[in-house]
Amino acid sequence: xxxxxxxxxxxxxxxxxxxxxxxxxxxxxxxxxxxxxxxxxxxxxxxxxxxxxxxxxxxxxxxxxxxxxxxxxxxxxxxxxxxxxxxxxxxxxxxxxxxxxxxxxxxxxxxxxxxxxxxxxxxxxxxxxxx
Amino acid sequence: xxxxxxxxxxxxxxxxxxxxxxxxxxxxxxxxxxxxxxxxxxxxxxxxxxxxxxxxxxxxxxxxxxxxxxxxxxxxxxxxxxxxxxxxxxxxxxxxxxxxxxxxxxxxxxxxxxxxxxxxxxxxxxxxxxxxxxxxxxxxxxxxxxxxxxxxxxxxxxxxxxxxxxxxxxxxxxxxxxxxxxxxxxxxxxxxxxxxxxxxxxxxxxxxxxxxxxxxxxxxxxxxxxxxxxxxxxxxxxxxxxxxxxxxxxxxxxxxxxxxxxxxxxxxxxxxxxxxxxxxxxxxxxxxxxxxxxxxxxxxxxxxxxxxxxxxxxxxxxxxxxxxxxxxxxxxxxxxxxxxxxxxxxxxxxxxxxxxxxxxxxxxxxxxxxxxxxxxxxxxxxxxxxxxxxxxxxxxxxxxxxxxxxxxxxxxxxxxxxxxxxxxxxxxxxxxxxxxxxxxxxxxxxxxxxxxxxxxxxxxxxxxxxxxxxxxxxxxxxxxxxxxxxxxxxxxxxxxxxxxxxxxxxxxxxxxxxxxxxxxxxxxxxxxxxxxxxxxxxxxxxxxxxxxxxxxxxxxxxxxxxxxxxxxxxxxxxxxxxxxxxxxxxxxxx
Numbered sequence: 001x002x003x004x005x006x007x008x009x010x011x012x013x014x015x016x017x018x019x020x021x022x023x024x025x026x027x028x029x030x031x032x033x034x035x036x037x038x039x040x041x042x043x044x045x046x047x048x049x050x051x052x053x054x055x056x057x058x059x060x061x062x063x064x065x066x067x068x069x070x071x072x073x074x075x076x077x078x079x080x081x082x083x084x085x086x087x088x089x090x091x092x093x094x095x096x097x098x099x100x101x102x103x104x105x106x107x108x109x110x111x112x113x114x115x116x117x118x119x120x121x122x123x124x125x126x127x128x129x130x131x
Numbered sequence: 132x133x134x135x136x137x138x139x140x141x142x143x144x145x146x147x148x149x150x151x152x153x154x155x156x157x158x159x160x161x162x163x164x165x166x167x168x169x170x171x172x173x174x175x176x177x178x179x180x181x182x183x184x185x186x187x188x189x190x191x192x193x194x195x196x197x198x199x200x201x202x203x204x205x206x207x208x209x210x211x212x213x214x215x216x217x218x219x220x221x222x223x224x225x226x227x228x229x230x231x232x233x234x235x236x237x238x239x240x241x242x243x244x245x246x247x248x249x250x251x252x253x254x255x256x257x258x259x260x261x262x263x264x265x266x267x268x269x270x271x272x273x274x275x276x277x278x279x280x281x282x283x284x285x286x287x288x289x290x291x292x293x294x295x296x297x298x299x300x301x302x303x304x305x306x307x308x309x310x311x312x313x314x315x316x317x318x319x320x321x322x323x324x325x326x327x328x329x330x331x332x333x334x335x336x337x338x339x340x341x342x343x344x345x346x347x348x349x350x351x352x353x354x355x356x357x358x359x360x361x362x363x364x365x366x367x368x369x370x371x372x373x374x375x376x377x378x379x380x381x382x383x384x385x386x387x388x389x390x391x392x393x394x395x396x397x398x399x400x401x402x403x404x405x406x407x408x409x410x411x412x413x414x415x416x417x418x419x420x421x422x423x424x425x426x427x428x429x430x431x432x433x434x435x436x437x438x439x440x441x442x443x444x445x446x447x448x449x450x451x452x453x454x455x456x457x458x459x460x461x462x463x464x465x466x467x468x469x470x471x472x473x474x475x476x477x478x479x480x481x482x483x484x485x486x487x488x489x490x491x492x493x494x495x496x497x498x499x500x501x502x503x504x505x506x507x508x509x510x511x512x513x514x515x516x517x518x519x520x521x522x523x524x525x526x527x528x529x530x531x532x533x534x535x536x537x538x539x540x541x542x543x544x545x546x547x548x549x550x551x552x553x554x555x556x557x558x559x560x561x562x563x564x565x566x567x568x569x570x571x572x573x574x575x576x577x578x579x580x581x582x583x584x585x586x587x588x589x590x591x592x593x594x595x596x597x598x599x600x601x602x603x604x605x606x607x608x609x610x611x612x613x614x615x616x617x618x619x620x621x622x623x624x625x626x627x628x629x630x631x632x633x634x635x636x637x638x639x640x641x642x643x644x645x646x647x648x649x650x651x652x653x654x655x656x657x658x659x660x661x662x663x664x665x666x667x668x669x670x671x672x673x674x675x676x677x678x679x680x681x682x683x684x685x686x687x688x689x690x691x692x693x694x695x696x697x698x699x700x701x702x703x704x705x706x707x708x709x710x711x712x713x714x715x716x717x718x719x720x721x
Contacts, residue, residue: 009196013195013196054169054196055196058169058170058196107150109150110155112170112172113154113155113156113170113171113172113173114152114153114154114155114173115152115153115154115155115216116150116151116152116153117150117151117152117153118149118150118151122151126151127139
């Protein structure tokens, strides 16, 4: 079982590498890969496709700054965040707004694995852990 | 109540409105106490990670697309998709005297029902053990109280001792008796009021034992009045393998606190074979190669990491105010010497690494002293201007005496710059950190040192010495009997000056020297009877040259002695044919 999962992950990684052109996920390549998998089914197609989806979503998340906000946010702020993140990571990062009332106030920006927490809810959580 | 409020207020004050960066991941699977996590791209090996619900984990497997974490806490509360964040901290345990008389688990939490432990300090569980060079040799005995051992195979403080034997032969009993004996000695020593008396505190780490055995040991120590000098770190058989794996490292950290605070500690790992079994379990659940019917290959590295811990740091400071501050800040764990570093013999600490923050006006003499000390490496924070001069390339404005002097003995590396804002009060200039790595002197299985005065007899006798290029007699640059080669020996080494002939070949050579292509010097000699001394105690062997007959000095691009240098005198260089080559072979001191 374990070796099946490992092989499926390795195959998915190969497919993922083929889907990336100049460091950016190419929609055409992804469509081509899916067609190939449809025609030539690998040993564990579900496992392979799940791993493939995970790799692609992780890569897409690196180019996406999800800005969670409790109050109103304007386009200028989003553009400023996108510009700042693009400069910081050295690759194009687009910002998208996502309302989240649970933050109480402030912002929470997620780019890939990194989260920039500047919200009241985050501060309170840090306080509850520290005390 | 007011203290609670103060604590909360302090925490609030610490919280700033700045955005906090966190690296996160999501749990993919949780099984056997191990969580596989997607993300956490910035996690460090052995870093603590925070799970929801307060549980923590240690990142032990860093793979290409996932991280394997051992969970220290209730795994049943975790589920797929839970967010995990890095903490930026290595796993730490509480340390200090507050732990004496207590039984704690691998994370330092009390397990004896005697309430919370008032420890104020924490130490990281994993520390890099220092090399053997910086260790003090074993000089003081540690009495086990068992006459057969103390008389025939005595144990010293700083020594490691392995007890092996069949089941039920009394291995643990020897350890417990030793702990009890330390307690007896401590009581007598402390009662005597002798200020020089150094008590020995004991740490008993029980790995993979039955709880009943641990309780019996505690009772035995309590009955003997030894528990007040003892910390028990318990990771019983029922504990998860991660805790059993960590317990000896936690115990080592607790022991290091005593060591660094001017006390002695005896640590008993009971036993390391069960620790190896726990590590095997960890390897199995992390899908690491565990070894067929054996232990994982790195179990030896695991145990060597554990058994090699302990170190000593000495600080030398001339400013009395700073000496006091250092003593207050670090207490007895840092030996602070109030003296001028230029007057101290650095060789007394053996071949130890040297680090320092050097004031501008005495940077050169300290550097010179350090370069003449046998050290594996030296790191200095100095003014950027001085650092630039140390690492300057030939032909540049900064290239000068300091560059040549440093290059004689060491290979300098400019590590990074430090801005004025890093200091209080901020200076007006930038600083930099330089690393000096002594050049290798292995001459093929042995190291050669030239003792001061080795050339004295040869020079006084007016030996006929020639100056050559790469020991080639077809190109003679000068000769002592002709007055074109001047030789002298000073405190630094053999110094020679050559009045170079006005030939095309000589001019070509001067250009090569100026460019830095030819930068070394060498010499040929014969050794008369008793002129050298060999020592085979160290590896590589050491040869000391005490008295040599000098035959030639030579300018070469590939010197046998990397500490040599050759340079051109700039003033004369501008006026050929009176060009001179100034060179020197600098001696090492043993």
